[in-house]
Amino acid sequence: xxxxxxxxxxxxxxxxxxxxxxxVLMEWLVKGGADQNTELVCVTDIESACKVLEEKxxxxxxxxxxxxxxxDFRTSVPVLRSKAFTGPIGIVSxxxxxxxxxxxxxxxxxxxxxxxxxxxxxxxxxxxxxxKKDIKISDD
Amino acid sequence: xxxxxxxxxxxxxRAINKLDFYRLFKCLCVNYDLDxxxxxxxxxxPEEASIESLMVVVNREDSNLxxxxxxxxxxxxVIFQNIRDEILHKFWxxxxxxxxxxxxxxxxxxxGISIPLHTPNGRHFGFWLALPKSVSDKIxxxxxxxxxxxVFQSFFNQIILPDSMPIISPRELEVIRWSSEGKTSVEIAxxxxxxEHTINSYTTKILQKLQxxxxxxxxxxxxxxxxxx
Numbered sequence: 001x002x003x004x005x006x007x008x009x010x011x012x013x014x015x016x017x018x019x020x021x022x023x024v025l026m027e028w029l030v031k032g033g034a035d036q037n038t039e040l041v042c043v044t045d046i047e048s049a050c051k052v053l054e055e056k057x058x059x060x061x062x063x064x065x066x067x068x069x070x071x072d073f074r075t076s077v078p079v080l081r082s083k084a085f086t087g088p089i090g091i092v093s094x095x096x097x098x099x100x101x102x103x104x105x106x107x108x109x110x111x112x113x114x115x116x117x118x119x120x121x122x123x124x125x126x127x128x129x130x131x132k133k134d135i136k137i138s139d140d
Numbered sequence: 141x142x143x144x145x146x147x148x149x150x151x152x153x154r155a156i157n158k159l160d161f162y163r164l165f166k167c168l169c170v171n172y173d174l175d176x177x178x179x180x181x182x183x184x185x186p187e188e189a190s191i192e193s194l195m196v197v198v199n200r201e202d203s204n205l206x207x208x209x210x211x212x213x214x215x216x217x218v219i220f221q222n223i224r225d226e227i228l229h230k231f232w233x234x235x236x237x238x239x240x241x242x243x244x245x246x247x248x249x250x251x252g253i254s255i256p257l258h259t260p261n262g263r264h265f266g267f268w269l270a271l272p273k274s275v276s277d278k279i280x281x282x283x284x285x286x287x288x289x290x291v292f293q294s295f296f297n298q299i300i301l302p303d304s305m306p307i308i309s310p311r312e313l314e315v316i317r318w319s320s321e322g323k324t325s326v327e328i329a330x331x332x333x334x335x336e337h338t339i340n341s342y343t344t345k346i347l348q349k350l351q352x353x354x355x356x357x358x359x360x361x362x363x364x365x366x367x368x369x
Contacts, residue, residue, distance in 0.1 A: 088338075117163055121199070125159065
């Protein structure tokens with residue numbers, strides 16, 4: 001058995017979804033999926049998300065695609081980026097089929113995933129891949 | 141026999157980043173009821189005992205028990221010898237799996253399939269698939285291997301190959317330009333409206349492509365190559 005010792009850090013995830021029922025599920029997924037300390041902060045709209053960004057040190061945002069009827073991540077991600085948030089943003093949606101999802105990187109998002117694809121393993125993978133600050137680049 | 145792309149791989153052409161490929165590999169695991177799928181970089185084995193995994197998808201409850209980011213494999217491991225040195229995939233019974241794959245958690249009722257992958261430019265990769273014996277008896281092994289190779293082909297083209305090709309993309313060029321202005325990753329992320337993770341990924345790729353080790357060398361090399369003025 002090979003074991004890798006990793007630095008313990010707290011990953012604070014901001015989850016933005018207009019359906020509070022999703023919070024319960026996400027909390028369960030994050031608790032079981034992460035192998036380090038995690039904190040989940042849940043809000044239902046972009047305005048509240050922006051406030052949280054001002055108050056807390058957020059490691060990653062999971063963003064529901066359609067928070068309003070006529071808006072999607074193409075409007076909401078730039079709003080979050082305008083708050084100087086430089087952490088990863090992932091789009092979570094019941095359907096990631098629409099063609100515009102293919103352009104997620106251009107709008108400042110880091111990944112997209114279907115709600116039906118989210119399980120503890122997927123959350124663990126997302127945290128490992130995006131939220132852990134393991135890429136260090138020397139300046140000199 | 142002609143193989144067909146399964147329904148679960150409809151997103152294959154749309155996959156861009158590692159999570160997209162995780163989703164595709166997970167689809168394969170669910171579709172075939174695999175316990176585990178691991179994709180290994182075999183290029184340094186057996187000269188080095190440790191093997192880095194490029195992708196690990198666990199499709200069972202005790203996933204926390206499995207840590208396969210880097211595994212240490214003995215030189216005489218017959219399963220990994222197959223992956224490194226042979227061409228055809230191979231089925232492994234429970235006895236052999238118990239003997240050679242002890243790092244995968246509980247394998248008491250598990251059988252496995254190893255799939256060697258060799259690229260035209262002489263690089264070596266391979267899959268290790270673990271599945272219950274009862275499942276293995278029911279599924280079409282050839283189709284499973286075909287599907288895994290199909291996803292790997294795309295993974296290689298999208299994820300592995302661009303990292304090793306000395307072609308600087310327009311986005312990477314922007315990162316070099318802002319780095320030459322003395323901006324940090326966070327500052328560049330804010331300027332470009334991207335995440336620090338993305339900027340660091342771009343920078344890492346640039347360092348590999350230019351074969352340099354830090355930002356200062358990156359900028360100096362880019363100036364020498366005429367990439368920036």
